[in-house]
């Protein structure tokens with residue numbers, strides 16, 4: 001069983017625990033601690049001579065360890081760590097490997113931007129935020145100390161594509177580490193480690209969980225890079241709860257079939273909206289007029305379930321379109337079975353000034369769609385009636 005298995009097989013079988021009762025998948029160990037037959041047995045586990053479960057906050061709980069084994073396999077990583085949220089994962093990454101500074105390339109999740117701009121500097125951690133078109137300045141920022149280069153691709157909300165291989169090879173020339181937030185793509189559509197990234201970050205709240213019913217995060221990479229993060233996670237108390245770990249493992253078993261349908265539906269919506277008289281631009285990396293199309297075709301296996309449309313008119317016109325949607329719900333998250341719509345200016349990028357939004361290419365008339373698993377004809381007709 002050592003030969004490389006396909007992603008769908010790994011989703012179903014990867015990391016699953018064999019128990020004494022023949023359960024087909026890992027059961028839920030909803031326990032905080034684990035008992036031993038003797039002090040000597042306990043010390044064997046505490047001192048690392050034997051593998052074993054000890055205390056759930058450390059992550060040494062079979063349900064969590066089994067989930068982490070599956071998560072590592074899905075990104076082709078040696079190791080994985082599961083967290084209570086995507087932000088917990090990102091924060092632990094920055095506090096461990098970003099202490100000499102973090103350079104963020106391109107747009108990023110609002111919480112991540114807030115952490116980088118407002119909070120890490122309070123701890124004396126230098127951070128720099130580059131727009132994707134400013135990536136040429138990266139070299140000048142990396143000489144000197146050992147920095148962490150961080151980016152998302154596709155980005156939120158304009159779905160810009162950042163060339164993982166190009167940024168990773170440049171950053172490595174300067175001895176920097178490279179972390180990619182792979183939340184928007186999911187491992188079913190993109191494997192950043194294969195393109196040279198060192199660490200992958202996930203908000204498992206999105207496609208990995210996939211049903212808008214759990215909050216979790218993950219980091220994947222080499223054991224050498226994750227071991228020091230595990231120590232921070234323990235002491236900051238950011239470990240995923242076993243109940244959530246079990247729910248997330250359940251969701252991961254259907255990741256590939258879900259993401260394939262997200263991809264198909266999103267592409268159908270993008271093509272249907274392109275050319276609509278009330279739509280100025282459709283942003284979808286699978287359309288051949290998208291500026292990132294060529295790179296996306298190379299580094300992605302599918303183009304994802306997110307579509308952003310820029311409608312004609314003013315912010316109020318875009319709000320009216322959103323308010324007229326019947327099937328697609330107004331909510332700020334993504335990656336679930338149900339389709340959701342938001343205006344970035346009212347949610348994810350609400351905290352930014354008008355000038356900063358403009359600098360980032362985020363317009364008041366943008367609507368971000370997370371395309372779910374409904375019938376695509378129903379989604380397209382809902383959008384058509386909302387556009388009027």
Ligand SMILES: *Cc1c(COP(=O)(O)O)cnc(C)c1O
Pocket residue numbers: 085086087088109111112152156181183184202203204205206215216217
């Ligand atoms: C949602 C999100 C996060 C934060 O994840 P939480 O699970 O909400 O903490 C980070 N990055 C991206 C790209 C996201 O969409």
